[in-house]
Amino acid sequence: MRIRAITVFISWNSREIPxxxxxxxxxRETLTRGGYEVQxxxxxxxxxxxxxxxxxxxxxxRDWEAMAREAGFDYLSLGPLxxxxxxxxxxxxxxxxxxxxxxxxxxxxxxxxxxxxxENATVALDGFANLRFAALAGVPPLCPFFPAAYHxxxxxxxxxxxxxADMAVEAARAARDPAAALAMLQAQxxxxxxxxxxxxxxVTRAFSARFAxxxxxxxxxxxxxxxxxxxxxxxxxxxxxxxxxxAAVAGLAAAVQGADFPRTGFCGIMLPVLEDAVLAxxxxxxxxxxxxxxxxxxxxxxxxxxxxxxxxxxxxxxARVLEDLRALSVRLGKPLxxxxxxxxxxxxxxxxxxxxxxxxxxxxxxx
Numbered sequence: 001m002r003i004r005a006i007t008v009f010i011s012w013n014s015r016e017i018p019x020x021x022x023x024x025x026x027x028r029e030t031l032t033r034g035g036y037e038v039q040x041x042x043x044x045x046x047x048x049x050x051x052x053x054x055x056x057x058x059x060x061x062r063d064w065e066a067m068a069r070e071a072g073f074d075y076l077s078l079g080p081l082x083x084x085x086x087x088x089x090x091x092x093x094x095x096x097x098x099x100x101x102x103x104x105x106x107x108x109x110x111x112x113x114x115x116x117x118x119e120n121a122t123v124a125l126d127g128f129a130n131l132r133f134a135a136l137a138g139v140p141p142l143c144p145f146f147p148a149a150y151h152x153x154x155x156x157x158x159x160x161x162x163x164x165a166d167m168a169v170e171a172a173r174a175a176r177d178p179a180a181a182l183a184m185l186q187a188q189x190x191x192x193x194x195x196x197x198x199x200x201x202x203v204t205r206a207f208s209a210r211f212a213x214x215x216x217x218x219x220x221x222x223x224x225x226x227x228x229x230x231x232x233x234x235x236x237x238x239x240x241x242x243x244x245x246x247a248a249v250a251g252l253a254a255a256v257q258g259a260d261f262p263r264t265g266f267c268g269i270m271l272p273v274l275e276d277a278v279l280a281x282x283x284x285x286x287x288x289x290x291x292x293x294x295x296x297x298x299x300x301x302x303x304x305x306x307x308x309x310x311x312x313x314x315x316x317x318x319a320r321v322l323e324d325l326r327a328l329s330v331r332l333g334k335p336l337x338x339x340x341x342x343x344x345x346x347x348x349x350x351x352x353x354x355x356x357x358x359x360x361x362x363x364x365x366x367x
Contacts, residue, residue: 348366
């Protein structure tokens with residue numbers, strides 16, 4: 001298991017950035033000494049004031065990106081932007097490490113998010129800019145995973161995001177049957193969560209910051225041994241997308257949710273198609289579709305994540321997908337996100353490959 005991100009949450013007060021950087025570095029050093037590999041340090045802000053003018057917002061965002069990088073942060077999240085969301089494509093064109101989101105409060109917001117996704121697809125080569133944007137449904141503050149992260153407006157806080165799909169793979173390989181594997185996983189998640197908490201409480205106290213908790217989601221990395229798809233197929237005995245997948249996903253989610261540790265964010269199963277070697281391969285083999293992922297979201301984690309879609313997909317179709325996601329979130333009372341990636345000039349079945357270590361090769365999915 002690796003730490004995907006140490007995320008620090010602060011207000012829109014630039015004087016807090018140096019202390020936030022010191023807190024993140026102290027946390028990283030403590031975790032490294034404790035035997036954990038930390039991949040990134042991230043900074044998250046509360047949603048900006050709705051009265052801010054667009055040009056002032058863009059200028060301030062660029063300044064904050066520079067200050068965050070100087071303080072040692074790899075990425076910056078501005079959270080759900082509300083009325084300023086229409087500026088996201090321009091924001092992404094003018095920055096490199098800023099993430100942003102839009103909350104799906106109603107149908108109008110779904111249409112706005114669909115428009116942003118279409119515009120983002122033209123900002124960078126092969127639609128890569130949409131990796132930095134998410135439509136959120138029912139997502140609370142203090143989630144350490146980007147692009148969902150945003151501050152609650154209180155005192156400085158710190159949270160961890162894990163990359164723990166390999167723990168599920170190891171348990172599935174070591175146990176005699178699925179039930180034993182899930183019991184083993186739950187025990188490992190609980191023990192590791194408590195150890196991480198033990199390490200970080202003194203650090204946050206030293207900086208008079210809150211420890212918001214751990215998002216102990218089984219997030220993958222695009223290698224077979226770090227793939228949640230590998231774990232699901234080991235537990236189900238079938239290819240991802242076939243009968244048995246839903247039961248395996250639900251079992252894994254129950255194992256994580258049954259563990260006792262300070263939690264924040266999703267604490268579930270993440271199924272990001274392009275971030276997982278097995279899911280990316282099964283998508284290229286057309287073994288599952290978007291609606292299958294919505295079904296699995298009903299029993300697990302984050303919704304629709306890093307889906308490679310046809311470049312010709314319309315705003316209307318995207319909006320309907322987002323309305324389905326919002327309906328599922330409202331009906332079940334659970335946080336869900338959508339990170340949809342139309343690939344310009346590509347149609348279903350066309351290959352997709354990004355020069356980015358966190359994304360696996362796949363193919364455009366049909367809608």
